[in-house]
Structure formats: C-alpha cells, structure tokens
Amino acid sequence: MPGEVILVTRPVPAPAPTPLEALRVLLASTVGMAAGTAATMAALAEQAIVTPVANVVNASLDRLVPVIADAVIERIDLTDLVLERVDLHRIVESALDSLDLTDLVIQRVDVNAIVAEADIDAVIDRVPILPLANYVIDEINLPQIIRDSTSGIAGDALNTMRRQSAGADDLVSRIVDRATFRKGRKLDAPGTPESLS
Amino acid sequence: MTTFREYREDLDRGVTPAHTLPALPSYAVPLQGNRAGFVSRAIAACIDVLLIFLVVLGTVAVIWMVSFIVQPLNAQSDALNLQQRVPRVAVMILYGYGLNVLYWTVFWATSGRTVGNLVMGLRVVNRKGEHPSWVGAFTRAVFCTVFPIGLAWSIVSGANRSVQDVVLRTSVIYDWVVGIPGLRRSPTWSDTPAGPDVTIGSRDTTPLQTAAEQGEAT
Incomplete structure (x- = not known):
C-alpha cells in the first residue's frame, strides 16, 4: 500500500562501560556487602547479648513484681x-446487654427450690382473693348457670307471663300508634329500676 | 374475655359487677325502667282488686261466724239469714273501697309495688323515680280507686300514662324484682374494697365483715 511505514527492531550490542561507570558499580557492590555484613553481625550480637540479659531481667521481674504488687495492694483500698x-x-x-438473664435464670436457677422455700401464706395474704373469686364468678357467669339449673316451674311461668303481658302492651301500643299515625312512644321514666341497680 | 386487671379497673371506675346484678332473663333487661303498658297494668290492678275482694269475702265470712257467738241460734233465728248476720252490701263495698285505698297507699309508699305489681314486675315511681310519698301514694290510691277507668288513658297516651299518672306526675315502670322487695341486700364480698392491700378474707376478719365495720373495729 502506498504511504505505509513498517518499523522493525534490531538487537543492538550494548556499548562498553566507561571507566567511571565501572568504578561506580564496584563501589556499590562493596558498600552493599559491607552493609549486609554489618546487619548480620548486629543480629548475631543481639542474639548473643540481648537474649541472656532479657532472661535475667524477666526472671528478676518475676520475682520482684509479685512482691511489689502485694505491697502496693496492701497499702491501698482497692474497693474505694x-x-x-x-x-x-x-x-x-454492658454485662447485662451481653447476657440473656432470662435464659441464664432458666438454666442456672432452680425455681422449684425457691418456690419450695418461699412463704406462700405471705403471698396469699397479699393476693385479693375475694375480688379474684368475684372475677371468676363473673367471667364464667355463675349466676346464669345457677339460674338455669335451679329456676323452677313457678319462676319460669311468672317470667313467661310478664314477658307475654309486656308483649301485649307493645302490641296494643303499636296498634294504637298506627291508627293515630304516631311514630312511637316515649317510654323513658325517671330513676333507675331496682332490677338493674 | 376480660382479664383480671381489666375487671379491677372496671370496678375502680364504678362499674357494677355482674354477679351483684339480679338474675334477670336477658330478654327482660331492655324493658327495665320503661313505662309499662295498659295490659300489664290492668292485669296487676285486677290481681289487686281480686285480692281485696277475697279479703272482703273473708271478712264477711268471719263476721258471719262471729255472729253465732254474739247471737246464738234459737228457735226464731235462721242460720242462713245473711241479712241479719252480715253487714249490708253497700257497707261491704265501702269497706272494700277503703281497704283498697289503704292497701295501695301502704304498698306504693313503702315499696312502690302491690302484690299485683309484684306479680307483673311493675313499680310505681314519682317524678323523681323514687317511691311515692305517703301523701302522694294516698292521693293516687284514692284517685285510682274512685276513677279506675283512668287507666285506659295509657292506651292512647304517648308515654303509657294513665290519667292518674298525668295528674300526679307518677309513672308505672317495668321493674322485674327478684327476691323480696323492700329488703336491702345483705353485704356481700363484692361490697368490700378491691386492691392488693385489702384485708378481705384475712385471718383477722370474717368474710362478711364490711369495710365500714373493719374501720370501726380498728
């Protein structure tokens, strides 16, 4: 194709180092070797000197610190x-947040043993027994149960008669009200009936 | 279901516990306190009048029997001659009227209920909803005895009121009494205060001892 340029790389032999560069490389190698040798010597010296000293110091501290700590503790009131x-x-x-106290009590506490030792009479003395009994009576509707089981024929007949007469009252009222185009009667009376008080 | 806590809160608010309420059939509860109609009141009045009639007859019988003590039989007297041994009919009718007035006065002024009212579950109240006073009960008794047809006005009245009720401002209400009327209910356990600090049923008090009695005792 016209105008296309192709680049080709060829290996070029490295130029020979100048005397100055050769001297610099030599110096660098020498210094590096010296530094490595110094580090090695320092490590050897540390291993040979510091470790025995540290052992001696630690042994001394192991003996001294408990004595000193005891002496300090005896001289101060830790509680205060x-x-x-x-x-x-x-x-x-923080402790309470990290604990499940309920689970802890369930697992660790013998509740039965506590109840066995508790003064139940004192607890019962504080319980409102009679309101509790009245609550149970109301909740199971005991009066209705007794009424249903003991109401006699006479009582049933009386209630039936009252109910039928009240129904007759209502019937008469409705007939008259319809005839007179009245929309109902005002039957509210003053006072509270004894049967509901 | 009501919890015990809710139950006690209701008691603190003054709600009447169900077990202290009279044993009323459920269908009767809405009726209570309403003005009664003509039929119930007429039946109650008939029961009362019948009762008075039986008392008058009994009085006649007693007078007839006593007359044999006062005036023993002899040859001239006739045992079955009632005209000689019992009062005249007019006197007995007057006696019956008087007895009726007395009967209604006493029962209305004391409990608001006659026997007829008791049977039919009715009660007479004044304009305040209370038992009529003695004067009011007497006035109403006289009015009802002299003018019984006044009850018929309750048929057409817009509030089930008879002529007597309109004039004297009384009412006859449904009040299905349970138990003996006029007797106060004896103190019950529920009359004592509720709360954790109450001493109900403790070893120091008897169950029926009321709070007031406990206060006096201490």
Missing part, C-alpha cells in the same frame, strides 16, 4: 479505688 475511679454502671449495663 474502684468505686471512685470506675464507672460501674457502664460495666454492669
């Missing part, structure tokens, strides 16, 4: 120190 310096609320709250 903790009370004054430590935020116990944070610690307790």
